[in-house]
Amino acid sequence: MSEEPEYIRLVKETEICKNCKNIVIGRGNENAEILFVGEAPGRNEDEQGLPFVGKAGKNLDEFLKKVGLSIDDIYIANILKCRPPENRDPLPDEIRAHTPWLLEQIKQIKPRVICSLGNHATKFFLADGDVDKIDKQPGITSVHGKVKFVKINGVEIKLIPLFHPAAIIYKRDLLPLWEKDMEIVKLEIKKDSEQKKLF
Numbered sequence: 001m002s003e004e005p006e007y008i009r010l011v012k013e014t015e016i017c018k019n020c021k022n023i024v025i026g027r028g029n030e031n032a033e034i035l036f037v038g039e040a041p042g043r044n045e046d047e048q049g050l051p052f053v054g055k056a057g058k059n060l061d062e063f064l065k066k067v068g069l070s071i072d073d074i075y076i077a078n079i080l081k082c083r084p085p086e087n088r089d090p091l092p093d094e095i096r097a098h099t100p101w102l103l104e105q106i107k108q109i110k111p112r113v114i115c116s117l118g119n120h121a122t123k124f125f126l127a128d129g130d131v132d133k134i135d136k137q138p139g140i141t142s143v144h145g146k147v148k149f150v151k152i153n154g155v156e157i158k159l160i161p162l163f164h165p166a167a168i169i170y171k172r173d174l175l176p177l178w179e180k181d182m183e184i185v186k187l188e189i190k191k192d193s194e195q196k197k198l199f
Helices: 006-012 043-048 056-066 093-109 118-126 131-138 165-168 172-198
Strands: 033-038 074-078 113-116 148-152 155-159
Touching: 006 093, 033 093, 033 118, 056 165, 056 172, 074 093, 093 131, 093 155, 113 118, 113 172, 118 131, 118 148, 118 155, 165 172
Parallel strands: 033 074, 033 113, 113 155
Antiparallel strands: 148 155
């Protein structure tokens, strides 16, 4: 029997993993140009073993359709692969243990753009994955839709922060902003593919 990779072992050793029903890895197109990254699985995700399957997931599907995309065009994952009890915020040690798996996903998928969903995921990327710097990062309201370049463990990432689909459930006035930000995402991908044709 081959040994499990270190990044999987690290996740399985966390307390939240021992108490969750499913490890939630991701869903969508594994060759996607856009990778969406949320914070952590919720109750529905833990039950089904898939990210964004609850109300926020249904919202996301609807929002994607509005901008001409579907789950087949993107891949979606979370920083944490297991649900924290009562959906509490992730602890620094949990983020440290779960990040290597996310980085492995980024390396394998090779997305052109990563869209962080909501405050927690955005601050994680803006802090270059450094847990100690997360609290010092600006919130989603001031950075959504802005293209940022970040580097985590040597992996270069083109980041575009987006409002979390769950936030839009409660504040429908965020939807036009989300749609506008998604147009920026699509523009960046188009720019990338045009540059590749030039060289």
